[in-house]
Amino acid sequence: MTQLDQVMAKVRQENRAALIAYIPAGFPSQEGCAKAIRVLADAGVDAIEIGFPYSDPVMDGPVIQEAADISIKAGTKAADVFAALKVASDTGVAAVVMTYWNPIAKYGVEKFAQSIADNGGSGVITPDLTIEESDEWIAATGKSGINPIYVVAPSTSNERLKNVTAKTGGFVYAASMMGVTGSRDAVSSTASELVSRVRTVTELPISVGLGVSTREQAKSLAAYADGVIVGSAFIKLLLDAPSEQAGLDAISDLAKELALGVREGR
């Protein structure tokens, strides 16, 4: 059982949704990232996704692209990702990595999975790895005892939901809509429809991401989802802040609001 499994079980017991925050390693700087992780954990976040920035992030909108560019230009490497993961897991929250497949393949599939485990990580979200290409990854994550977390979309057929969730661990990442990451004014109604379809094929917790940025949205998702994932909204605050400290204060405030939201849904 990973730390993530335990966190998801705990929030289920507390009859609420988990709040899951995303931040890329090396953003806004190596040190700034570590500070942001601690701020988010203090503010009541249940789990943190550390992004391993990639040069060609086709699932990401402009905000995360910009953060990834900053991080890559600063020279962020796998070692920095593992260091950030360690910072996160040391705070007591569940810590996972989110990245595209090529950085994992280049690092070495088994070695990557083991490094996640060695640094207190619970799993990895792989948005462009299809289950058909996953044999080596499933073997590696199994061996290292971490959760392979797959994304499902509103366009995913019921048959395929069954196959994808059968390979998934930790939680199922349900994309709230057809589109890329980034804040939206409203979270689409496709999210609840997708979550109900996923419920029919798996007992796994289901976390919803894409477009969430406010307490109200978190509250409405928490009514039916087991986890609420917020990324771009935090990153935008850090990008727009006049100083690093101002950015950290802003994400702390938002995380506290969202933490209330995930407790108000039911």
Place this chain on the structure above:
Amino acid sequence: MIIDGHFGEYGGRFVPEALIGALEELEAAHKASQEDPSFIAELTELHRTYTGRPSIITEAKRFGEHAGGARIFLKREDLNHTGSHKINNVLGQALLTKRMGKKRIIAETGAGQHGVASATAAALMGLECVVYMGEEDTRRQALNVARMKLLGAEVVPVTSGSKTLKDAINEAMRDWVTNVADTHYMLGTVAGPHPFPTMVRDFHKIIGIEAREQMLTLTGKLPDAVLACVGGGSNAIGIFNAFIPDANVRLIGLEAGGDGVETGRHAATITGGSPGVLHGTRSYVLQDDNGQTIESHSISAGLDYPGVGPEHAYLHDIGRAEYRAINDDAAMAAFELLCKTEGIIPAIETAHALAGALVIGKEIGPDANLLINLSGRGDKDVQTAAEYFGIPL
């Protein structure tokens, strides 16, 4: 082994789950169309009356004198409507788009050739067309931007990343993830997730089928080698495909060596890259130690891409095809030579294949028969060439 969209260890699908449904739909539509006489008849008729197929073969005798006396045969894809081989693929995909009941196409373009071809097919078939083009490239290829607009397409300059072809593909994929229900992504080369490498090859294999028969008629035998430039590799696969079973015919792909592979400033993905995943497929990739894509460099915008089609990676690894790099200067020398010896201005992309012929001809000697895919005409490159050769505009 080529099976289920995999070419040995290459190919496959590395895409967001949101796209799987559309890729499965496309795969099924493509498979059905290949066995559907009405589809084949419609496409054949379009090629006859619109593209201008079959494209002719021209023997380049004066050019051949500079290639060790080898006989050089040019497959004239430059004479197709819109000026390159790209039309073969877009007409096929546009017909499929209509069959799938989709109303909108999106496309990426580097030099603008595929964008122009896509806009052309969209105009012909009454489809809405949006072309993503790196902001850098919209400046370098302003004429093609105007052509696309005249044809009724919307051109979206891409400002993310390196602002070139690679980022235009990223942006097109983001559009597709969002609008997949009514939109077809008209990918322009034999890369990307399955079924694109297979489907785009199938729409271009007419080049090799025609050329093989034309060579037998013209010379009574098969050529010693078939040469083509390779960026993503669509024109090369198109002409190679029919010759793959002919074990005695060498297949030679010429990659863009830029300033020289040893300088790191090049786009020779097989020669200077390593296996990895980019834009939905596993193939050779220009990448750093962290798996980040490295920006490519070439005088030819159409070859300036840090990936390559997975079937080329496979043909390379099994030793069926050879890949060599041609530097900018060698390509431009061959460009000038073809202009002055044959009265044909080739695309700078194609000039890489011509430069390869000068080398291979000398290696094999005067008995050699070389078939070259003259994949595009060079009108679009006049400004680049004028700058390169110091011709005042």
